[in-house]
Amino acid sequence: MRGERQRQISSYLEVLRAVWENRDRLGYAWRILTQGVCDGCALGTSGLRDWTISGIHLCWIRLRLLRLNTMGPLDVRLLEEATRLRAMSEPELRRLGRLPMPLVRRRGEVGFRPIAWEEALELIAERVRATAPERIAFYVASRGTVNETYYVAQKVARLLGTNHIDNSARICHAPSTTALKQTIGYA
Known part of the structure; x- marks a missing residue:
């Protein structure tokens, strides 16, 4: 009771x-x-x-x-100096809010600055095109997303020619998978 x-x-x-x-x-x-x-x-x-x-x-x-x-958008002025972010814990960083726009930090710059969506997408595409498929990897977290996200992530990975894709659920459920296999024969 x-x-x-x-x-x-x-x-x-x-x-x-x-x-x-x-x-x-x-x-x-x-x-x-x-x-x-x-x-x-x-x-x-x-x-x-x-x-x-x-x-x-x-x-x-x-x-x-x-x-x-x-959660609402974070104040992007908080990202103008990255050294402050290093001192924050993961929950503190998460509480800052969602990114309201694409941001970039280039080598030598002290913080992040807003950029246009077109520039952000072009920068991403440029970097992905310049990277060999065997150097590309995807890691999808198991919290805060739905199954369709995992499906799309593995499709994008294959489109880019890499088989390097993992999910935190694999690590999380490894003990329960082992226990199921040992007790009932399969998982």
Whole structure:
């Protein structure tokens, strides 16, 4: 009984934390939760429901990743000097916000500066064309994205002629895959 009660309290605290963290974009956050795909597991597009449990399924992973979708743009002036960024932790950097435009930092420059989309895309294309396929690699994170992102990433990798593509889920699920193979024969 005590364990169940503690789990319920923790669930309510996660909801309250998510509400507070997304207070500036509550309407948008609600639309993501009710109409979007879970960023934590990508179980489907049924909003607050999925095919794993009956009733509402709103896990703490989804609530914690919600801010990645609702945060506003960062103030690009914060990026004018890169040395300040080196002193910041990953969560601090993430809290700065989303990139509102393409930015570039060239060798010798102290920070990042905005550039036009056309220039950014041309710079990327130029660098990709100049790189041999065996030197190109893709690494896709397993949080804050949906399955379609992985599909497109592997298609782009193959288009560019590289087979160097990995996903953090491979590392994350290696122990569970081994356990499944050892206990039931396959994973």
